[in-house]
Amino acid sequence: MTIEKALVVGTGLIGTSAALALREMDVTVYLSDIDPPTAGLAAELGAGREWDGETVDLAVLAVPPHLIGQRLADLQKRGVARAYTDVASVKAGPIADAERLGCDPGSYVPGHPLAGRERSGPAAARADLFLGRPWALCPGPGTDAGALGLARELVSLCGAEAVTVDPAEHDAAVALVSHAPHVAASAVAARLAGAGGVALGLAGQGLRDVTRIAAGDPLLWRSILAGNARPVAAVLDEIAADLAAAASALRSGDPDGVTDLLRRGVHGHGRIPGKHGGPVRDYAVVQVVLRDGPGQLARVFDAAGLAEINIEDVRLEHSTGQPLGVAELSVRPEDADRLAGTLRFHGWHVPPVPGRNPAGPAKP
Amino acid sequence: MTIEKALVVGTGLIGTSAALALREMDVTVYLSDIDPPTAGLAAELGAGREWDGETVDLAVLAVPPHLIGQRLADLQKRGVARAYTDVASVKAGPIADAERLGCDPGSYVPGHPLAGRERSGPAAARADLFLGRPWALCPGPGTDAGALGLARELVSLCGAEAVTVDPAEHDAAVALVSHAPHVAASAVAARLAGAGGVALGLAGQGLRDVTRIAAGDPLLWRSILAGNARPVAAVLDEIAADLAAAASALRSGDPDGVTDLLRRGVHGHGRIPGKHGGPVRDYAVVQVVLRDGPGQLARVFDAAGLAEINIEDVRLEHSTGQPLGVAELSVRPEDADRLAGTLRFHGWHVPPVPGRNPAGPAKP
Structure with a gap:
């Protein structure tokens, strides 16, 4: 059983990019969005055609995390697809929602492609967005082999690398590399809310980079953080402790007390892989x-x-x-x-x- | 009295960029660097000619902050220039060093151009690096009007906007917009030093941006932070408190306790002016x-x-x-x-x- 027809629910950056990738592989793709003009734009960009209720092999839910469970329940009730996956950046929460709402665990394969761009929306989508990127899949004990196979095929058609990972391990990892860094960026940016004109006038590119992700939608991020609260809290506590210790060392005239943190920062930064799996700045x-x-x-x-x-x-x-x-x-x-x-x-x-x-x- | 001849001491990114800007205005520029091939490269790029000890109107010290005082004392002793300025990113420390070393306060105008790039070194220099950017000048009560005039002329020749500011106010401002954000980026990056392969494999562009400046030289940054310890410590304490509170709210099942921080982050981020004084992303x-x-x-x-x-x-x-x-x-x-x-x-x-x-x- 292979993917001949797919439905993408939610035609933002990620959903439209997956649709474009599937279209390049000659999969028939249907598009649906709570905002019809958004789905229309995705269709105009070649991502597929607007959905009229056709049944498909695989439905890809590319909606915010807190809506996954309800949307999955709706679609399963209508028997829309043979298998379902999602692309939400937290996994334990949507899985729990799906259980609570009585979703069929057999046909649902929780997923999370690790890819993104600075811009959002369908016009920013790219068929090769996922090329060479990891794509986490978190099948449960009750997941059907056929559904898992379809989810793996989606990953493969998008050019990504499937990484099977436990939902809890996934959520701890993204707390470290995505969610806690977002809150830290917000905390740095929050200091500017009351800054004077002289200070703001002295801002440079470094500050823009550190705080860029702090521009993200607070309600979307509240939802993400709520869905991954304990792992994020653990990382935030460690960052807060390091910063408090640095402040204390500086205040007591011991700048060498900060050098170790700076060195660990250089080391940690150097461990981040580049966009295509290689080292950062491989050009x-x-x-x-x-x-x-x-x-x-x-x-x-x-x-x-x-x-x-x-x-x-x-x-x-x-x-x-x-x-x-x-x-x-x-x-x-x-x-x-x-x-x-x-x-x-x-x-x-x-x-x-x-x-x-x-x-x-x-x-x- | 105007700048006909200038000496740039330290031909890194900032020094070479100032030299290029002066050359475009037909100023005779001499170049000196503790690493002669670096000065040679700057000369090859059109930034001026290597220095043989000629006297000049203005000497621009573009060396690390902790070396400003000593270098200023050396140059003043040799009577190299009519006026001296520096480009160090902290001001109170170099000024105190200069006083301690008995430098002539009349001919020294402490300065700091707020401009930079992601790359360093003379090959990354640009004549228009300072165009439209603020350039802080911190003259003291004993600064000669003639010296201040030459420093202002340098700023003008570079296309920048002179901002006269008290050294303490300057240092508090850069603590907020540059130094504390650097330590925060280091603290986020430091968490990755012990991260597992799964987590690192899930890293994306957001993490790269937040941690980019954490790649900076720990010894250079130790020197900068040591020179601005109390203002930086004050900001770090506030960031640490916000992060600890966010962790506590998440852990106690109160994600709304984080929404306010996220909103303040959006607001603060939106206040950062763009590269040329306009709002961020003005294209x-x-x-x-x-x-x-x-x-x-x-x-x-x-x-x-x-x-x-x-x-x-x-x-x-x-x-x-x-x-x-x-x-x-x-x-x-x-x-x-x-x-x-x-x-x-x-x-x-x-x-x-x-x-x-x-x-x-x-x-x-």
């Missing part, structure tokens, strides 16, 4: 000076294309109206020297490629 | 689907250039070998609809511009 950056502004960039891309070098990312560093700009081109490390040489050959000023030195702080 | 993003990969991007830039639309930033979203890619073009909001129309006219698929909706979390 080399080639800088090229564009004296005539962004218009020159077209020729840079032409030159790279002729040399058959794939530019993985590009950042333009210039200010409006300035004649001088720098483009930073991210390429595979083995292509960096060749790209630099090509661009120099065509007359551009290319500073020496600094190699893969780790990025330092934005500015102390 | 609209136009997405364009590139079916033939990065080679098409050249034609996108050509089309934008013909329409006289300035692309402020661009991100390529594709995976190696994938035929489908999406380019996200950041433009001024008033240009977004015109760019979308232009690109559609040329046959590209451009999803509806979502407007300036705030970016949500990478993924809950």
